[in-house]
Each structure stands twice: as C-alpha cells, then as structure tokens.
Amino acid sequence: MAHILEMQVQSKWNNSFTRLNRGEPGIAGLLSFSQAWKTATGFLYPRDLNDPAPRPEYSIHEVRTSFELLSKAKMLPLLMENFLEDMRKQQHLIERDIHKYMAEYEETDTPDAIARMLFRLVEWYKAWSPIPELGSILLSAYTLAFQTHIYSTFPPSFSRGFKQLIASTFSLVNASCPPPWALPADPQPSTSAAPARPDLPLWSACEALGLLDRYESLIASVCYEYIEAHVMETCAKKWEESMLTYLREWMAEKVVPWMVMPYARGARTAEEARQMLQGVGSRFDYHVCKTLCDLRLQEIFDIIVDFPDSQPALEDLKECLIRVDQRSELVRTLRKANKKRLLHPGADTQVILNQYVSIMRCLRFLDPPGVLLYKVADPIRKYLRERPDTIRCIVANLVGDGESEDSIVDENEPIQPLQQRQADDYNDPNWEPEPIDAGPDFRTNKPTDVISTLVSIYDSKDLFVKELQVLLAQRLLAVTDGNYEKERRNIEILKIRFGEAALQVCEVMLRDMTDSRRIDQHVQAQKPMPLHPTIISRHFWPPLQTSSFNMPGQFKEIQDAYAKEFHQFKPDKKLHWLPHLGTISLDIELQDRTVSAEVPPLEAAIIEHFSTKDTWGVADLATEMKIERAAALKAIMTWVDLGVLKEEDSGMYKLLEVAEAASSSSKPVARPVIEDLPSVLTVQQQQAEQMKVFWKFIEGMLTNLGALSLVRIQNMLKFAPGYDRTIDQLAEFMEAARREGLVTVKDGAWKLQR
Known part of the structure; x- marks a missing residue:
C-alpha cells in the first residue's frame, strides 16, 4: 500500500517538473519559470502611493513574456491567488486614507472630503490594477476584490456623506465654475481641455469604484428628495395655475441633464441616451405626480373652499390620480379634514351646505361616476340630517333668501325636476359597470344636480314642502308694497322642481294675498278706515x-x-283677528309735542292704556292685557326710548305730557333682550305642538295597558288622526318625556312615572 502511494506521488512530481521545465535539459526550464514568476509577482505587487521611493521599472515585453510562460505552465490561477493575497496584506494602506478623509468629513460635515476620498481611491485602484493585456479574468477578479475591500472599510457615516455629495451635483449641472473637488489632486496642464461638466470626474470615479450599482437606491432617493423639495417650494398654495406642466418642463431642463451622468454615461448618441433614460425617467415622472398629489391632498379642503378659482389645481390632481391612484387616500384625508374643520357645532349650517356643494362639484370633476363623492359625502349627509335647521337653510336658498355670495344655488344651472334614483337598465347599450372601488350601496345613476342631491339627504321631500310653505308664508306676510312677483316666480320654479301637486298650498297662499288686497279695496270703498x-x-x-x-x-x-263690513261682503265667512301681528303707524299728541311711530300692535295697545291712566305698573299692564310680564316690559321700553314714558319707581311708568330735558349725568338703563318671534310657526314647532296632542293618547295607553314597547306604542298611535311620525321621531319624543320625568323605561318597556 505504501509502495503504491509512493509511486503516485512520484508520478505527480514528474508531471509537474516536466510541465515547469518544459522539456528543456537539466533545470533550465525551471530556472526560466522561476524568473518569470518573480517578474510577474513583482510587477503585480500593490505599491504604497505614499512611499516616496521610485517604483521599480519593468519592460512591458518582459512582463508579457513572463505571463505567457506562466500561462503555458498553467500557473495563472496560482498567480492570481498570490496577487489577491498581496492586496489583502496591503489593504491597510487604503484603509489609512479612508479613515483620514472620513475623519475630515465627520469634523466638517461637508461632502468635499468624500469627493477627494473617492478620487484618491481611484488613484489606488489604477495604481494596483493589472494591465489589460493580462486578460479580463484577472482584471475582473481584481476589481471585485478591490471594491469588496473598500466597501468593508467604509464607516456607517459614508452613506450620509455620499448622499450629500450626490445632492450637491444638482447645482453643478449648469455651474459656470467647478467646485474644489471636481479637479484631480494633481491638476492637468493648462493646455488640457476642461471637462464639459464639472461633475464628470465624480461620476467617472463612482463608476470605477462600482458605487453607481451599489448605491443605486441612494442615488435615486437623492433625486426623489430634490424633486419633493422643489414641488413643496414652488407649488404649495398655488392653485390658480396648472403646476404639473411647469414641473415637467422643469424636469426636462434641470433633472434630465443630471440623469445623463448616473444613468446614461455609456450612450454614444442622443437617441441611445433617450432610450436608456426612458425607464428611470418614467419613475421620476411618477414621483413628480405622487409628490404633487400628496401636496394637493394635504390642501384638498382649502382647494375646495377656494373653488372655482382653484380649478387648475383640481385638473392637476385629476391627472395625478390617474397616474398614481391615491383615491383611497383622498377619501381618507378629506373625511378627516371635514370632521375636524366642518362637522362640528361651531360651523354654521349654511357654511356646511356651501362646502358640501363645493365638494360635490369638485369630486364630480375628479370622478364623474361619483364614487369619491359617495364615500366622502356620507358623514356630511348624516351630520346634516341631525341638524334641525338644515331643511330651512336649503329651502331659504331655493326661494331666494340665499342670494348672497353664500348661496348654494348656481344661477347658471338649469332648473330641472328632482332626480330620483332609478334601477339599472341592463338593456341600455351605453350601460357601464360600476367602478371597481365602488361600495356595495353605490349606484352610478344617483342624482347629479345640487338641489336633488341636497333633497335626497332626507327620505321624503314632504319635509321640504312643509318648510317651503312656512318660509313662503313668512315672506308673503313681510311684503308691504303689494308686489308679489318675486314670490310668484319662486313658486313657478319650485313647481318645476317639486311638481305642481306639492305646491298647490303655496298657490293658495299667494292667491290669498292678492284676494286680500281686492277685499280691502272693496271695504275701503264702502267705508274708509285706517286698517288694512x-x-x-x-x-x-x-x-x-x-x-x-x-x-x-x-x-x-x-x-x-x-x-x-267684511261680513256684509262675505256673509259666509268670519274674521278671526291676530292682533299681535303686523305694524301700526300712529301719532301720539301730547301737550307740547306730537310723537310719530310705527310699532307692533302690542306697543300700540300698551300706549293706548296710558290714554285712560297716566301711570301704570308693569305687572298691572301684563294682567290687564293677559300677556307675560317680559313682553309688557319690552313694549314699555319702546316708549321709554322715544321719550313718551318715564320710569318713576321700580316697575312703575308715567306718561310724559311735557318732555323732560336730557340729563348728561343720567346713566343708560339696561334693557331686557327679548327676541321677536316669527309670525309663522316653524315645522319643528308645529311638530312639537302636534306631539303635545299625541301625548294624551300615549298617556292614556300607558295608564290603561301598563308598560308598552316602543313598537306597540307606534302601532297604536297610527290610529290617531293626523299621526305621521316615524318610530325614530317617536323615540326622540319619548326620550324627551323621560328627561322631564314623565315616563321611565326598563328593558325596552315604557311606563308612566308614578
């Protein structure tokens, strides 16, 4: 076994020696390989740029020959590993420069130090870079290793400094002179042509160091922030002109030239640059639209208040919403603003109606199908339903009491009947489905004109008709010159809106006024009298x-x-006087003067009593005339102010037959403030009076049947003559009775308070 291993090692050694010696005699090939290795490693060795000693000079022919020999010996991978290891050992030289420049930046907080550091790193990169003749593989490995080393050395503050540096380049696009860092550390001779743009060296350095790819999102964020700052500075509160067109022109003049450096530096022609910038340009245009949209959404409440002068701002917002799709954000923002600034007790009902009408017009312009309006208007409509004077304000505008600048009726809008919600006609060839963001209760064919929308706040138009009758009665009774043309015109307009049947009572009232003048003329012809x-x-x-x-x-x-005289003219009719209504013109003849005045009947009745007795007490007059003491006192004060009566003792007043000289020392007496009641009962007052009648029915039910539920009371009241209240209105009335201590409720059952 050991013999076999020895043979394998011997075989590999012989192969390696043969490859390195290249078949030359002895070790001549090995010696030439050693010399080539020494030349290649010495040439590639990373030098210290701060070392003043001259760098060893190498013949490029010798270097190429050495690399060719090593390539034939298949030793280039080992040479590359050796070079990268030498780089790692020399990395401290670059780290030293990085720490020096970053310390300077952290001390001054200016991006100049960052720029100089990048130029210095490019010098290191070029100084250590292998020549291109050695192949792209070695160059790519070197570049990756170099960038990895410097990225790992950058402190956390580098990102902030690099961002400041990129931000400073926006001011250099059209700069007439370069900044201090735009030139290399060793300036070129004066004969060298200056770069076309001062920021060109910086972008070249960033590209060489791979910063454009690594910090792509940071560079884009700088541009985003630049756009945001410009939009906020130039477009805030400017609603009278379209700003989106201006912003896009500004982008073309200021931002697009800047974009050429980081995003299209490799373009050889203008068309190629345009194609390279198309994608990123679309992203920045999207950000312009989004930033302007965010700004306009913050201002949307005031834009609506300023409508129609703010129409250009709405046009911009409409285009931005198509591009950005922040419809839900618009709804959320506007609902929040309405709740904070509009839907509270401090806002007058007329103001709320005006803003609601402006919201209708603005949101219909932004979204013709009405989805945005439906979502925004719902809280406003609910709040207006709870206000007792909403119907009165709407009706006042309908009959011309809202002719001031606050009128909600636009004279240019055509007069048309109230629009009613209709079912979808799926056979209509022009039918379109509801928008995708519409809610389940939304209907596209909701009323679009202002009056129909306001009337639709309530379930029935009968409430408006009753309020119309009340308001028309007040206006007719206030006419003193006999000219009823304005009211006649209003009735004709209201007939178009509400239908002729609903306005029959109003026509009767108008006819009564003209008939009344005709009857008075007949009576006066028979017997002239000062009464009309x-x-x-x-x-x-x-x-x-x-x-x-x-x-x-x-x-x-x-x-x-x-x-x-009237009974003789109309035998089948009888007059029932309402003496507290109207006015009386009278002359009071005293010993030294005659006082002329035009006063309500009550004041005239008060002074008439002084013709029988010179001195009266307030309590005595109130008892004599069967009126409240406060009303009597108010009437007396009218004559005190005219110098006809004078207060002698507390509560006692005397007729002044002879006027007294005005005393400069006399102090003004505080007068009681008593509001004049309208001649016609309001709809709420009529309902309250009727409920007093229905209370007798409720009291009888609870007395005879004991505790009853609200539904049971409602069902039984339907048999009462004239009862037309809803169960919600009944619940409000029962709750008011509970607060007064008339009834109690437990587990939904109402019973009388014992």
Whole structure:
C-alpha cells in the first residue's frame, strides 16, 4: 500500500517538473519559470502611493513574456491567488486614507472630503490594477476584490456623506465654475481641455469604484428628495395655475441633464441616451405626480373652499390620480379634514351646505361616476340630517333668501325636476359597470344636480314642502308694497322642481294675498278706515303664532267696524283677528309735542292704556292685557326710548305730557333682550305642538295597558288622526318625556312615572 502511494506521488512530481521545465535539459526550464514568476509577482505587487521611493521599472515585453510562460505552465490561477493575497496584506494602506478623509468629513460635515476620498481611491485602484493585456479574468477578479475591500472599510457615516455629495451635483449641472473637488489632486496642464461638466470626474470615479450599482437606491432617493423639495417650494398654495406642466418642463431642463451622468454615461448618441433614460425617467415622472398629489391632498379642503378659482389645481390632481391612484387616500384625508374643520357645532349650517356643494362639484370633476363623492359625502349627509335647521337653510336658498355670495344655488344651472334614483337598465347599450372601488350601496345613476342631491339627504321631500310653505308664508306676510312677483316666480320654479301637486298650498297662499288686497279695496270703498288687514285662509296656511290679548280702545272699534263690513261682503265667512301681528303707524299728541311711530300692535295697545291712566305698573299692564310680564316690559321700553314714558319707581311708568330735558349725568338703563318671534310657526314647532296632542293618547295607553314597547306604542298611535311620525321621531319624543320625568323605561318597556 505504501509502495503504491509512493509511486503516485512520484508520478505527480514528474508531471509537474516536466510541465515547469518544459522539456528543456537539466533545470533550465525551471530556472526560466522561476524568473518569470518573480517578474510577474513583482510587477503585480500593490505599491504604497505614499512611499516616496521610485517604483521599480519593468519592460512591458518582459512582463508579457513572463505571463505567457506562466500561462503555458498553467500557473495563472496560482498567480492570481498570490496577487489577491498581496492586496489583502496591503489593504491597510487604503484603509489609512479612508479613515483620514472620513475623519475630515465627520469634523466638517461637508461632502468635499468624500469627493477627494473617492478620487484618491481611484488613484489606488489604477495604481494596483493589472494591465489589460493580462486578460479580463484577472482584471475582473481584481476589481471585485478591490471594491469588496473598500466597501468593508467604509464607516456607517459614508452613506450620509455620499448622499450629500450626490445632492450637491444638482447645482453643478449648469455651474459656470467647478467646485474644489471636481479637479484631480494633481491638476492637468493648462493646455488640457476642461471637462464639459464639472461633475464628470465624480461620476467617472463612482463608476470605477462600482458605487453607481451599489448605491443605486441612494442615488435615486437623492433625486426623489430634490424633486419633493422643489414641488413643496414652488407649488404649495398655488392653485390658480396648472403646476404639473411647469414641473415637467422643469424636469426636462434641470433633472434630465443630471440623469445623463448616473444613468446614461455609456450612450454614444442622443437617441441611445433617450432610450436608456426612458425607464428611470418614467419613475421620476411618477414621483413628480405622487409628490404633487400628496401636496394637493394635504390642501384638498382649502382647494375646495377656494373653488372655482382653484380649478387648475383640481385638473392637476385629476391627472395625478390617474397616474398614481391615491383615491383611497383622498377619501381618507378629506373625511378627516371635514370632521375636524366642518362637522362640528361651531360651523354654521349654511357654511356646511356651501362646502358640501363645493365638494360635490369638485369630486364630480375628479370622478364623474361619483364614487369619491359617495364615500366622502356620507358623514356630511348624516351630520346634516341631525341638524334641525338644515331643511330651512336649503329651502331659504331655493326661494331666494340665499342670494348672497353664500348661496348654494348656481344661477347658471338649469332648473330641472328632482332626480330620483332609478334601477339599472341592463338593456341600455351605453350601460357601464360600476367602478371597481365602488361600495356595495353605490349606484352610478344617483342624482347629479345640487338641489336633488341636497333633497335626497332626507327620505321624503314632504319635509321640504312643509318648510317651503312656512318660509313662503313668512315672506308673503313681510311684503308691504303689494308686489308679489318675486314670490310668484319662486313658486313657478319650485313647481318645476317639486311638481305642481306639492305646491298647490303655496298657490293658495299667494292667491290669498292678492284676494286680500281686492277685499280691502272693496271695504275701503264702502267705508274708509285706517286698517288694512291681510286676510288668509286658515286651513291652507301653516299655523301662525297665537296671542291671548285683544286690542283695546279705538283699535278694538276699528277692528269691529272692519269685521262688520267684511261680513256684509262675505256673509259666509268670519274674521278671526291676530292682533299681535303686523305694524301700526300712529301719532301720539301730547301737550307740547306730537310723537310719530310705527310699532307692533302690542306697543300700540300698551300706549293706548296710558290714554285712560297716566301711570301704570308693569305687572298691572301684563294682567290687564293677559300677556307675560317680559313682553309688557319690552313694549314699555319702546316708549321709554322715544321719550313718551318715564320710569318713576321700580316697575312703575308715567306718561310724559311735557318732555323732560336730557340729563348728561343720567346713566343708560339696561334693557331686557327679548327676541321677536316669527309670525309663522316653524315645522319643528308645529311638530312639537302636534306631539303635545299625541301625548294624551300615549298617556292614556300607558295608564290603561301598563308598560308598552316602543313598537306597540307606534302601532297604536297610527290610529290617531293626523299621526305621521316615524318610530325614530317617536323615540326622540319619548326620550324627551323621560328627561322631564314623565315616563321611565326598563328593558325596552315604557311606563308612566308614578
């Protein structure tokens, strides 16, 4: 066994010797191989650039001959391993320079030190690099080993410094003079042509060191941040012009020339460069759109407030959304902004409606099918349903009370009937499926005009019709010159929107106003009187505010005389006076002066009582006229302000037949603030009054049947005349009764409080 092993070793030794000696006599071939090895390793040995001693000179012919001999002897792999090992041992020389430049950078925090370090590393790379004649395999192995060694030596702060250095190159694209690091350490003679761009040496160094591939994402992030900074600086709060076109022009002028160096340095023609930049250019254009989209989404609430002046910003956003697809982010951002800035008690209902209308118009422009609007509008619609004055605000805009800049009705929009939701017609050749991001409850054919959308907040348009009747009644009663053309025009418009059947009551009210003037003219022709009443049909008008007092003295006589003449003209009808409504023009003749005033009937009735007695107490007047003390005091204060009455003792007032001189020392007396009630009951007040009637039914049920569920109460109330409330409205009423201590609830059963 040992003999066989000895023979194998002997055979391999003979083969190796033969290969190295190349068949020459003796050991001549071996000696020439040894000399070739010495020449090759000495030529490849990594030298110290900081060593001032001159580098040994080698004949290139001798070096090539040596490499050819080693190649024939199949020793090149061993030579490569030896060279790479020498590189590893000399790596400390490069590390020393790296540590020196990085220490300088960390001290100054400027990228100049990083640039000089890269140029120095290129010098090391070129100094240790084998000549190309030695083959690409050796050069590739050397390059890989060199880059691996320097990457492992870079400290963590190198990435930050390299990023700063790349960022500084943006200002060099059109620079007139190069920065300090743009020239090599040993400047070229003045006869040498300067590079076309100051940053060319830097990109060449990065390519030689393999940094462009290794730090590709970092280089791209620098460009991304540069784009983001420019977009934020130039586009924030600028909504009156399209910025996307400007940004793309800026990209073509500033960013694309910069991109040529890191992404298309190898291009030989402009067309080749364009093809090389196409992919990365698309990525950067995408980032421009995304950055602008993010900015506009942050500003979306204010953009909608500024609409239509912000139309160009919406056009940019529409294009960006197609490119970037941040529709869900738009919905989330706008809903959050609406909740914070709009849907709270401090916002006026008219303001909320205005913003909702602007949201409708803006989101319809961004997304015609209406998916975005459906998702954003849902919280707004729910919040508006809970506000008691929402219907009143919408109706006020419909009949022209919203003619200010805050009006939600656009005069340019055509007047059209309310749109109702319709079922999908799958036989329609133009039918399209719903968008992919639509929710399960979304319908493409929802109302698109503003009024139909606002009315659709509620399940029934009957609430709007009732509010229309109330508001029209208030407006008609406020007309003093007999010109009802504006109200007549409003009714015609509302007929188009709500239908003629819904506006029949309003037509009756308008006809009452004209008939009232005709009746008054007839009565005045029979017997001239200073009274000009408005006569209405009680069953066709909303309930009016009632009062228990009657006009005294001469006012009462005038009313009776007018009622007598009216009864002769209309024998089948009878007047029921509402003395607290209207105005009275009167002259008060005193000893030294005559005071003219136009006041409500209550003030006139108050001063009429002073014609029978000069001094009255507030409590006595309130009792005499069957009104509240606060109302009496308010009426008295009107005449105090006019200098007709004067307060003598607390609560006692005297008629001033002779005016008193104004005293400069007299202090103003604090007046009670009492709001004037509207002449017509609002829909909420009408419902509250009706529920007081229905409470008697509820009280009787709970007394006779004991505890009942809300559903049982609702079903039984349906038999009550005129009951049309929903179970939710009943629940609100029962909860209010519980707070007042009238009922209690336990396990869903309501019973009377004992």
